[in-house]
Amino acid sequence: DQQVKQNSPSLSVQEGRISILNCDYTNSMFDYFLWYKKYPAEGPTFLISISSIKDKNEDGRFTVFLNKSAKHLSLHIVPSQPGDSAVYFCAASISESSNTGKLIFGQGTTLQVKP
């Protein structure tokens, strides 16, 4: 039962353009969402998060949008840089499990930014 899905295994964009990574979820109890970036041979690195009471959160070149009715969130990277090339994971959690540290991850999307 995949509660968090990233349906695009890979994405390729040109440097300077926008990268849009998508994530869908099925559990309406999720109320906090996070994006992580992972380079080979390293652990995931936290990028940006959003609470379900918001529909947008921005941090520099990174913006996360949340559409609760569609159970969909997206990560926008503008402008994309070659150093952004990595695997991006969407993750979700439920308030009730906030003391358990349990994050539910998607399968990941590999982003390639071409110079």
Place this chain on the structure above:
Amino acid sequence: DAGVTQSPTHLIKTRGQQVTLRCSPISGHKSVSWYQQVLGQGPQFIFQYYEKEERGRGNFPDRFSARQFPNYSSELNVNALLLGDSALYLCASSSRTGKLYGYTFGSGTRLTVV
């Protein structure tokens, strides 16, 4: 400051053996979580420990166990290894429990079961 450190970085074990993976959290962090990442999938939650007590457990068999020591370091033990246990095992630490206090991941231990 040192980040989350995990040892060993790579490990090869034979089916049926037992393995112990180690994690040292960031100094001052009292919460440690363990995740399993199978190739091509996202990390899957195994355990969380806070102040040496188990706070959460994922959907893993009893062959998986963990503990946290007084210095907040942690060990993950897996008994009777199966080929399907081959994965990257990630440890994450945070200063408190809860999703709002972001987790910092280590680089992981790559376990190969042959």
